[in-house]
Amino acid sequence: xxxxxxxxxxxxxxxxxxxxxxxxxxxxxxxxxxxxxxxxxxxxxxxxxxxxxxxxxxxxxxxxxxxxxxxxxxxxxxxxxxxxxxxxxxxxxxxxxxxxxxxxxxxxxxxxxxxxxxxxxx
Numbered sequence: 001x002x003x004x005x006x007x008x009x010x011x012x013x014x015x016x017x018x019x020x021x022x023x024x025x026x027x028x029x030x031x032x033x034x035x036x037x038x039x040x041x042x043x044x045x046x047x048x049x050x051x052x053x054x055x056x057x058x059x060x061x062x063x064x065x066x067x068x069x070x071x072x073x074x075x076x077x078x079x080x081x082x083x084x085x086x087x088x089x090x091x092x093x094x095x096x097x098x099x100x101x102x103x104x105x106x107x108x109x110x111x112x113x114x115x116x117x118x119x120x121x122x
Contacts, residue, residue, distance in 0.1 A: 005082040007046035009038050013074045030070035035104050036062055039094040043080035043108050047090060057090065057110040064106030070098040080108065088112040
């Protein structure tokens with residue numbers, strides 16, 4: 001797997017993914033947990049076509065700042081760029097933006113896992 005793999009995931013802010021509905025706040029704006037999920041989705045998709053059959057990735061760590069609100073109807077994009085590969089450990093830079101500019105950024109760590117072995121731990 002090579003550094004530089006990238007993917008952008010997109011969503012629209014709806015009542016279902018606001019802080020008010022998700023319980024992470026009491027305002028009808030894009031929820032931080034929704035932004036985190038969008039960032040993780042971008043990272044997962046950036047590398048999924050490079051994985052061996054039977055493998056997947058799982059999120060292990062994310063450190064982000066959510067700096068600006070996005071209102072209902074706004075389109076939010078999250079982009080992940082693979083910055084480092086250390087064995088099974090994958091390190092990404094992640095950013096999120098809406099039509100007004102950057103709304104969040106950070107780093108995300110994922111690990112490559114064998115699907116069957118991982119699920120057998122349940």
